[in-house]
Amino acid sequence: MSLPLLLFFLVFSISTTNSNGTNHPNFSAILFFGDSTLDTGNNVFIPTPIKSDHVPYGREFPGHAATGRFSNGLLVPDLLSSALGIKQLSPPFMDPKLSEDDMRTGVNFASAGSGFDDVTSVLPHTTPMSRQLEMFRSYLGRLRKMVGEEEAGFKETTRGCCGSGLIEVGPLCNTLTPLCQDVSSYVFFDAVHPSERVYKLVAAYIVQYVIPKLQ
Known part of the structure; x- marks a missing residue:
């Protein structure tokens, strides 16, 4: 089993109205990336032997359901989403x-058995971090179509600002590589890593909502 991956929060400045007619607050979407400590059921939907959709998993989960969470009950993504008043559970993107409403308020990309290195996911056929980021791009595209260009907080969500934005990472993103004109309109700076604007949104959200809840 790999070490726990980054518990990564990404929040969007979206103000929408749900089916009950109540308004969602700003910064109402929370996303998670990681491994089995954060996977709320993605592995159930992929051909991997690393699953927990069977007893005794989930014995304390609502309805005693084994949902694919590697726990007897809820995981940190569920508990944190609930504590922040966003929603009760963190749904698997797959x-x-x-x-x-799940799409608007955030989803979970974590996959049990995955790691930062793609090699760790080859044998168990799980979802590595690189693939989780690809799913994240897909999520952003779907979200933009759903809420519209203005409410989606970025103009380019599928590629990075550096070069083509598809392969440029580390040494491939250098002084000879052309950059986009407006980095703040991009979710990613290079092909993998978020832009400073994204990190600022994450930091602002943690300072405003997470830390007060934990004190």
């Missing part, structure tokens, strides 16, 4: 039954 669940084909994801609702529009």
Whole structure:
């Protein structure tokens, strides 16, 4: 089992109205990336032997359901989403039954058995960090279509600002590589890593919402 990956929060400045007619607050979407300590069920939907959709997992989960969480109950993404008043559970992105409200309020990309190095995911056929970021790009594209260009907080969500934005990472992103004109409109700076604007949103959210809740 790999070491726990980064518990990464990404929040969007979206103000929407749900089916009950109540307004979601700003910064209402929270996303998670990681491994089995954060996976809320993505592995259930991929051909891997690393699953926990069977007893005794989930014995304290609502309805005593084994949902693919490697725990007897809830995980940190669920508890944190609930504590911040966003929603009760952190839904796996691979669940084909994801609702529009789930998409608006954030999803979970974590995959049990994955790691920062793609090699760790080859044998167990799990989802490495690079693939989780690809799913994140897909999520952003779907979200932009759902809420519109103005409410989606970025103009370019599928590629990085450096070069083509598809392969340039580390040494491939250098002084000879052309950059986009407006980095702040990009979610990613290079092909993998978020831009400073994204990190600022994450930091602001943690300072305003997470830290007060933990004190």
